[in-house]
Amino acid sequence: MRSTRPADDRRSMSNPAGIEEYTTLSDRELNRLLTQLERDEETLSRRRTRLHSRIDFIRTGGFASAEPNEDPLEELLQEEKDLSTQRHDVHYRIDAVRVELSRRRRAG
Numbered sequence: 759m760r761s762t763r764p765a766d767d768r769r770s771m772s773n774p775a776g777i778e779e780y781t782t783l784s785d786r787e788l789n790r791l792l793t794q795l796e797r798d799e800e801t802l803s804r805r806r807t808r809l810h811s812r813i814d815f816i817r818t819g820g821f822a823s824a825e826p827n828e829d830p831l832e833e834l835l836q837e838e839k840d841l842s843t844q845r846h847d848v849h850y851r852i853d854a855v856r857v858e859l860s861r862r863r864r865a866g
Contacts, residue, residue, distance in 0.1 A: 780858040792855045795848055802845040809838050 780788060813834050 780855060783858075785859070785862065788855055788859055792852065792859070795852045795855065799845065799848045799852065802841055802848060806838065806841045806845065809834060809841065813838065 783791065813831065816831050816834065
């Protein structure tokens with residue numbers, strides 16, 4: 759079954775609009791944010807792994823749907839690129855939260 763979700767849909771991501779100011783968050787809020795970001799990363803990674811499997815299947819001569827032209831390889835490769843970008847962004851935010859938590863532990 760094809761997803762109706764656009765490849766760049768980030769609605770499920772925590773704060774997709776941008777990076778917040780982590781220094782204004784409490785430790786508890788930072789830990790909650792870190793937990794949510796890690797869940798987001800796991801979700802993106804699972805989606806990306808499934809997509810890689812579909813791409814590999816098509817490259818070996820299979821089809822991702824009943825109609826061979828319904829899932830063209832170029833579309834899947836673009837979706838993979840978009841997911842990789844989203845995943846990279848989430849990793850950046852996870853690292854930023856961890857840096858802030860680490861800074862606080864060293865300071866206090």
